[in-house]
Amino acid sequence: MHGTIHELTAAYTRGETTPSRATDEYLARIAKLDDKVGAYLTVTAEPARAAARAADERYRAGRPLGPIDGAPIALKDVFCTKGVRTTCASKILENFVPPYDATVVDRLAKAGAIMLGKTNMDEFAMGSSTEHSALKVTRNPWDLARVPGGSSGGPAAAVAAGLAAGSLGTDTGGSIRQPAAFCGVVGLKPTYGRVSRFGLVAFASSLDHPGPFGLDVLDTSLLLGAIAGRDPLDATSIDAPVPDYAAGLEQGVRGLRLGVPDEYFTKGMDAEVEIAVRAAIDVLKGLGATLERVSLPATPHALATYYVIAPAEASSNLARYDGVKYGLRVPGHDLIDMESKTRAAGFGAEVRRRIMLGTYVLSAGYYDAYYGQAQKVRTLVRRDFDAAFGRVDLIVAPTTPNVPFKHGEKTDPVQMYLNDVFTIPADMAGVPGVSVPCGFTKTGLPIGLQIIGRALDEATVLRAARAYERATDWHTRRPALS
Amino acid sequence: MISREDVVHVARLARLALTDAELETIREQLNAILSHIDALRAVDTSGVEPTSHAVPQFNVMREDEPRPCFPVEEMLANAPDRAGDFFRVPRIIEE
Numbered sequence A: 001m002h003g004t005i006h007e008l009t010a011a012y013t014r015g016e017t018t019p020s021r022a023t024d025e026y027l028a029r030i031a032k033l034d035d036k037v038g039a040y041l042t043v044t045a046e047p048a049r050a051a052a053r054a055a056d057e058r059y060r061a062g063r064p065l066g067p068i069d070g071a072p073i074a075l076k077d078v079f080c081t082k083g084v085r086t087t088c089a090s091k092i093l094e095n096f097v098p099p100y101d102a103t104v105v106d107r108l109a110k111a112g113a114i115m116l117g118k119t120n121m122d123e124f125a126m127g128s129s130t131e132h133s134a135l136k137v138t139r140n141p142w143d144l145a146r147v148p149g150g151s152s153g154g155p156a157a158a159v160a161a162g163l164a165a166g167s168l169g170t171d172t173g174g175s176i177r178q179p180a181a182f183c184g185v186v187g188l189k190p191t192y193g194r195v196s197r198f199g200l201v202a203f204a205s206s207l208d209h210p211g212p213f214g215l216d217v218l219d220t221s222l223l224l225g226a227i228a229g230r231d232p233l234d235a236t237s238i239d240a241p242v243p244d245y246a247a248g249l250e251q252g253v254r255g256l257r258l259g260v261p262d263e264y265f266t267k268g269m270d271a272e273v274e275i276a277v278r279a280a281i282d283v284l285k286g287l288g289a290t291l292e293r294v295s296l297p298a299t300p301h302a303l304a305t306y307y308v309i310a311p312a313e314a315s316s317n318l319a320r321y322d323g324v325k326y327g328l329r330v331p332g333h334d335l336i337d338m339e340s341k342t343r344a345a346g347f348g349a350e351v352r353r354r355i356m357l358g359t360y361v362l363s364a365g366y367y368d369a370y371y372g373q374a375q376k377v378r379t380l381v382r383r384d385f386d387a388a389f390g391r392v393d394l395i396v397a398p399t400t401p402n403v404p405f406k407h408g409e410k411t412d413p414v415q416m417y418l419n420d421v422f423t424i425p426a427d428m429a430g431v432p433g434v435s436v437p438c439g440f441t442k443t444g445l446p447i448g449l450q451i452i453g454r455a456l457d458e459a460t461v462l463r464a465a466r467a468y469e470r471a472t473d474w475h476t477r478r479p480a481l482s
Numbered sequence B: 001m002i003s004r005e006d007v008v009h010v011a012r013l014a015r016l017a018l019t020d021a022e023l024e025t026i027r028e029q030l031n032a033i034l035s036h037i038d039a040l041r042a043v044d045t046s047g048v049e050p051t052s053h054a055v056p057q058f059n060v061m062r063e064d065e066p067r068p069c070f071p072v073e074e075m076l077a078n079a080p081d082r083a084g085d086f087f088r089v090p091r092i093i094e095e
Helices: A005-013 A019-037 A045-060 A103-110 A153-160 A177-183 A217-227 A271-286 A299-320 A335-346 A349-362 A367-391 A413-420 A424-429 A458-471 B004-013 B020-042 B072-076
Strands: A040-043 A072-076 A114-119 A166-171 A186-189 A209-214 A257-261 A290-294 A394-398 A433-440 A446-453
Touching: A005 A019, A005 A045, A005 A217, A019 A040, A019 A045, A019 A072, A019 A114, A040 A153, A045 A114, A072 A153, A103 A114, A103 A217, A114 A153, A153 A166, A153 A177, A153 A209, A166 A186, A166 A217, A177 A186, A177 A433, A177 A446, A186 A217, A186 A458, A209 A217, A217 A433, A217 A458, A257 A271, A257 A367, A271 A290, A271 A394, A271 A433, A271 A446, A271 A458, A290 A367, A299 A349, A299 A367, A299 A413, A299 A424, A299 B020, A349 A367, A349 B004, A349 B020, A367 A394, A367 A424, A367 B020, A394 A458, A413 B020, A433 A458, A446 A458, B004 B020
Parallel strands: A072 A114, A072 A166, A257 A290, A257 A394
Antiparallel strands: A040 A114, A166 A209, A186 A209, A186 A433, A394 A446, A433 A446
16 A cells, blocks of 8 residues: 555556555545545545446456556546536635536546545645645645645645545646645646646636646656647647657666756755755766756746736636636625625635735736736746756756745745745746655655756656656655554 | 725725725735835846747637537536526616
């Protein structure tokens, strides 16, 4: 138990266990441990058992659907699931039952994955600690007093704690890579448009990236392969062939040029993070990669740019929660009164703050100074990556400037936002990035190495991550939970 | 600096019925956030095109063919209030 998807499916093939037995084991583990971790908002035990029985049949007949058939997985509660409540960890959607599946949910099901349930997150994916969930507290499996990161804290904690073999989250400003680093698992943010956003509850549409979590790079690659590709239901999804991400994983890093950006090693960062990440980069060098200093000079402006663009898009996207078509309604004496009372009651403090900020920066008189300017600075961030990728194949850096913090430790919104300084730029440029475990602090908290690549070059990102993983054993450590 | 009047105006645009205390807290927090964001104004962006999407796509077309729609009952299943096949809202037109 608490192994990888590829180990599990190999055991199915050898007849050592079955999807039903594995699913029951995961459900039992959830029943035993999730009171402590708090990863799940909804556990779908019966549909999971039914899906597992179907997978049993396929293995018995010697005809599994593919490499993740029978894998018990968890979904961030931001993905619409037909007939299964989808809350976005918000009171406004607490009882929302979608009439359709998100494309990624449909694709995972068609690949044979078994959904164990829906996991916690910061409300509407806005946050870096999962503390903004209106429904539940999620704890870091490595230290229950600490946060799992966010916004995809539930899916990251579920994988780290062995409450799912893999999971899906979304990354808008770092919401896959940061919790992956905090929970000591692998988390990949694909290229923008590589994975369909259809059926994903929208936060900031030009920045939202669905992507996988796994216990290792191979699992992460297998999950990406299952969900990637053009979707007619998402016009921004890219029409490019999906490579076999697992096939090229073992090619190593010899000859790859790695850029080490000056701007990602900053004064205020945690010393143990810097030491671990620099040591990880040396490991890659020892494996035959060449290192080069690069500069991404717009990095210091990326955070401010993000906190204009993302709230602006959110204020527009979240206008749909008006108490009319679905979700919470609080009565009012007229339509505007009803809407205003519904939204005030249904949205938590962080979501309201971002709606207010977004509405302000888009309002008459401020649009050009804030939103227009932010979109231009976003171009500068993209150009930085374009220039760097003219010289190097990958960029290697810390995923976060710090280690998991305690619940309630960061009460100032700006302090919370600073968590995402190293992850936001890749979202703004739309380029793929992965976080892989690269060490632990003296007190046993995980640290993540971030590897960023060219648009649509997930294969090289994953290959380098795999080379690092093979040379180290951080990814094989599991938190002690009982 | 964002004034009290600004916050009241923005809350109305955003359809958020906030209490006086909430408005004051948000005013202070928005000012703190905007003081960071204001650094953007000093960045030289002359001649720089804005980015709306990182991976630009243009004119994504599909065949203009009729396709099945979701059944009315399924679409109304989550409605807080309905009348027949319609969403019901508080009165917006004076009698």
